[in-house]
Amino acid sequence: MELRVENQPLLDSLNTAVLLVDDALHIRYANIAAESLLKVSFLKLKETNVCMLFGEVELAKSAMVDSLRINQPYTKRHETLQLHDGESSLIDYSVTPIQFEDTNSLIIEMQRIDRFLRINREEALSSVQDSSRNLIKGLAHEIKNPLGGIRGAAQLLRQELIDGLASLETQEFCNIIVTEVDRLRNLVDRLLGPSQLPALESLNIHEVLDHVATLLEAETKGEIALNKDYDPSIPQLLGDREQLIQAFLNIARNAMQALHRSERTGPRIIIKTRIEQSFTIAGLRRRAVCRVDVIDNGSGIDHAIKERIFFPMISGHSEGAGLGLTIAQTAINRHEGLIECHSTPGNTCFSIYLPIQV
Secondary structure, three states, X not given: OOOOHHHHHHHHOOOOEEEEEOOOOEEEEEOHHHHHHHOOOHHHHOOOEHHHHEOOHHHXXXXXXXXXXXXXXXXXXXXXXXXXOOOEEEEEEEEEEEEEOOEEEEEEEEEEOHHHHHHHHHHHHHHHXXXXXXXXXXXXXXXXXXXXXXXXXXXXXXXXXXXXXXXXXXXXXXXXXXXXXXXXXXXXXXXXXXXXXXXXXXXOHHHHHHHHHHHHHHHHOOOOEEEEEOOOOOOOEEEOHHHHHHHHHHHHHHHHHXXXXXXXXXXXXXXXXEEEEEEEEOOEEEEEEEEEEXXXXXXXXXXXXXXXXXXXXOOOOOXXXXXXXXXXXXXXXXXXXXXXXXXXXXXXXXXXXXXXXX
């Protein structure tokens, strides 16, 4: 059973994904938007039980059977849809009972919402981070001004003490002042992030990631398995090689430190690249972006700090300064990119999106 040919152009012109299922809940039709959403052709979907597409299979089946039985439409929100490539998506969907060719059937309309939620979350986070960054810039200015005076005074005092033949211990006190002033100045500079705008050049993202992997392997000394899963079709990107290396290294080190803390058997980091089509960053829709995933199988990010991990001075361990992810995000933002994080016990994934110039 298939839809009449004359109906297909109308349904295929819709942005909403539409499925037709029969009374056995088998898929009988999928429009183009549904094929795009599910990442599979109708020929492969045909005769599939539609409930298998949902995260909660039995709940979906029960609701659809009831809808057919009592002829009652319903809507579900924020439901998980299992995609053909093994990934998942968050959707809203509506189910409407209809009579089609003398058979009780269901029309299922699906709307992907995870992108909208991500955009809203990105905008809210960006607003908070802009406020935080402006506050840091103001504080940095107020801190660095007196630091310069303190350092200069300490150097003059040290010279006078040397000329006056003061004890080495007294001279050392001045050296400590100069050293600590320099340390504070460096801390403030790190808080502000990279001082230079990216020097953009054409680069191979996999060469950048290979360099990061080499540095990481030297630091882990073989204690953590490092796997690479690259998409060779990704074209050259425009970027600042050094800033991107620093950003990816900070994120990978964050994963490495998380694995050390979790003391997990078989610790592993995966660096994966893929192309994402039609992706929105900062309100601008890109035809294609490069996605780099840094995945670890540690214990996950503490829920108490999950929403603040990109803020300065926020760290999941007592020894950390909480600047690595902040610096990484600043560098990626300057490349008109985006960082997202999803974390559950055993699977933490930082996804970095960078525009592909087409």
